[in-house]
Amino acid sequence: MSEADTYVFRDQSRFWIQRVVVPILVCIGAAGNILSIIVLTRRRMRSSTNAYLTALAVADLIYLLFVLLLSFTHYPNIHDHKFELYWRFYGISHWLCDAASSTSVWLTVSFTMERYIVVCHPMKGKVLCTERRAKSIIAIISILCIILTATTPFEYQLAFHDDCIRMCEESELRALHPEHTDDNGTDTFALGSERNCSREWGEGVIPADEETIQLFMNSTQQLFQAMVNIQLMNTTCCVKNYTIKTEGTSLGKNRIYRSMFYWFSAIVFAVLPLALIATFNCFLIHSVYKSYQTRKVMTNSQEQKSQTQENRITLLLISIVVLFLVCQIPTASFLIYEALVGQADDFTENIKAGLGNIFNSLLTLNASCNFILYCLLSDKYRRTCKALFFHRDLNRNDSLFKSSRHSLRMSERKLLKRGKSTYVCTPKNLETYSLNSFPRSKSMIQRPLGKAQSTDLVT
Numbered sequence: 298m299s300e301a302d303t304y305v306f307r308d309q310s311r312f313w314i315q316r317v318v319v320p321i322l323v324c325i326g327a328a329g330n331i332l333s334i335i336v337l338t339r340r341r342m343r344s345s346t347n348a349y350l351t352a353l354a355v356a357d358l359i360y361l362l363f364v365l366l367l368s369f370t371h372y373p374n375i376h377d378h379k380f381e382l383y384w385r386f387y388g389i390s391h392w393l394c395d396a397a398s399s400t401s402v403w404l405t406v407s408f409t410m411e412r413y414i415v416v417c418h419p420m421k422g423k424v425l426c427t428e429r430r431a432k433s434i435i436a437i438i439s440i441l442c443i444i445l446t447a448t449t450p451f452e453y454q455l456a457f458h459d460d461c462i463r464m465c466e467e468s469e470l471r472a473l474h475p476e477h478t479d480d481n482g483t484d485t486f487a488l489g490s491e492r493n494c495s496r497e498w499g500e501g502v503i504p505a506d507e508e509t510i511q512l513f514m515n516s517t518q519q520l521f522q523a524m525v526n527i528q529l530m531n532t533t534c535c536v537k538n539y540t541i542k543t544e545g546t547s548l549g550k551n552r553i554y555r556s557m558f559y560w561f562s563a564i565v566f567a568v569l570p571l572a573l574i575a576t577f578n579c580f581l582i583h584s585v586y587k588s589y590q591t592r593k594v595m596t597n598s599q600e601q602k603s604q605t606q607e608n609r610i611t612l613l614l615i616s617i618v619v620l621f622l623v624c625q626i627p628t629a630s631f632l633i634y635e636a637l638v639g640q641a642d643d644f645t646e647n648i649k650a651g652l653g654n655i656f657n658s659l660l661t662l663n664a665s666c667n668f669i670l671y672c673l674l675s676d677k678y679r680r681t682c683k684a685l686f687f688h689r690d691l692n693r694n695d696s697l698f699k700s701s702r703h704s705l706r707m708s709e710r711k712l713l714k715r716g717k718s719t720y721v722c723t724p725k726n727l728e729t730y731s732l733n734s735f736p737r738s739k740s741m742i743q744r745p746l747g748k749a750q751s752t753d754l755v756t
């Protein structure tokens with residue numbers, strides 16, 4: 298591959314990825330993440346895991362919006378002075394994009410570790426993995442990622458450039474400087490020189506014939522014309538185009554800062570989280586496989602159903618993590634390579650620019666496709682979408698669960714109003730109450746033993 302081919306590869310990757318692929322992925326991902334936020338924040342979907350997934354959808358949505366803004370730098374005429382506001386907020390856009398990406402990374406680490414605790418240490422999971430604790434962790438991660446990337450806006454500053462598009466025509470120069478011409482359009486410098494020359498020769502200082510006088514007058518006029526043109530070209534010699542772009546500040550150009558911040562970002566936001574995610578994901582995959590083998594010999598259908606539901610949640614999170622690893626590992630490897638190698642010749646820089654565009658598109662793909670995994674692997678997510686957008690009722694189990702929770706809350710409120718202690722709800726008192734009171738349904742008495750149906754035992 299020649300150096301000219303590398304330029305073609307760089308420019309083609311910028312066009313097809315930054316101007317074609319990224320807008321499509323952003324539109325799909327923005328719609329999908331908004332859908333996920335709406336569905337996962339429903340009351341029936343509330344859990345610690347869904348709190349992490351909701352925060353992940355918000356972070357991915359912010360990342361996609363600012364990725365689209367940053368992709369405008371590859372559009373023509375974006376450096377025109379009328380887009381000055383865009384370049385003034387370029388550093389802030391870069392900062393928020395990096396903060397959202399870093400937040401997504403550590404949120405993935407958090408719910409992977411939480412799922413490991415729930416699956417491999419269920420007793421500890423009931424205590425540690427609560428929704429309130431998940432919200433606290435989400436807030437801490439978001440604040441830390443914003444603070445750790447806060448130096449990004451100070452790496453950029455505005456740079457104004459004026460480029461000559463084309464040379465001015467003589468008529469344009471005369472129009473720009475009308476003081477050099479009279480009302481009839483005659484050059485005042487040349488006319489003045491002709492008059493002075495005629496007056497000087499008319500006084501008879503140096504006698505000469507008419508042909509010599511005319512030759513001297515023409516040469517003098519040409520000399521003054523050249524002087525005028527030189528004066529005009531020194532002031533406005535061309536039509537200029539004023540452009541705006543960004544350049545590195547003294548902080549951004551500081552070699553020590555760049556090296557330290559680059560290694561810090563590569564380790565904290567790439568190497569360390571990827572290592573944690575890969576490690577805990579291996580434990581989760583082993584746990585799911587072990588659970589699948591155990592489920593084959595289960596006889597209790599209720600326990601088997603509960604275990605199947607837990608495995609589905611775990612498989613969903615494993616799929617999210619696998620997609621994350623596939624899309625993030627190339628970028629992490631690229632960051633480590635750049636930190637080790639540094640700057641190179643034009644040939645290598647063009648290859649790195651083209652590959653950087655491809656790897657960035659993988660990050661955009663990762664932020665756009667999580668909702669597809671939710672739709673494919675989560676029955677509860679699909680049912681909630683149907684109930685929310687297609688006005689379909691929830692299934693019987695969800696309705697019974699919802700009604701039972703509502704009745705339990707109502708009974709607790711009644712007990713509180715009566716001023717009774719919580720001791721009245723102990724199993725002993727409930728048993729005594731059921732023995733001394735009339736049964737709620739006569740159907741259980743009328744049926745012979747062994748004929749009770751599952752619908753009679755609504756819990």
